[in-house]
Amino acid sequence: MPFLIETFDKPDRQALRLEVRPPHLAYLDANANLLLACGAKLSDDGATASGGIYLVDLESREEAERFIQADPFHQAKLFAEVHIVRWRQAYLNRQNTL
Template sequence: MPYLIETYDKPDAEALRLAVREEHLRYLDSRAGLLLACGAKLSDDGQTASGGIYLLDVEDRTAAEEFIAADPFSRAGLFRQVVVARWRKAYLDGKNCL
């Protein structure tokens, strides 16, 4: 069942994000089968990330929470807030999924 996870970085954490980024990407690669979509939230100029959005296909909220807790960004203390919510796919890639 789909879950949306939205993360918010701590202030002034860009150096930490960059230091852990490669480990974070390897983590995502190793769990790619669970990811419907994933990516960073960026400043308007596209230069600075401030958090991320993950759309996961997992069994339940516990699995979604475990996924984000194991993310190297979480383990490094990057996030000031994490929000986990069930998600209903209505449109994806311009197609109605209902």
């Protein structure tokens, strides 16, 4: 059952984001089997990240909460907010999956 996790960085935390990025990417690699899609939300010029979107294939909200809480970005207290919602996949890779 897919969940969408949207994160919002605290203001002025770009240096922390860059510092913690390598262990964050290692965490994502270690959990790639759970990721339907994942990536940073960027400023219009693409220079600055301000949070992220994770589409994860997990069985429950509790599993989604545990997943994001184990992310090094979360553990470094980068996020001001985290939103978790169930998601219904309708299209993936430009294909209808319903």
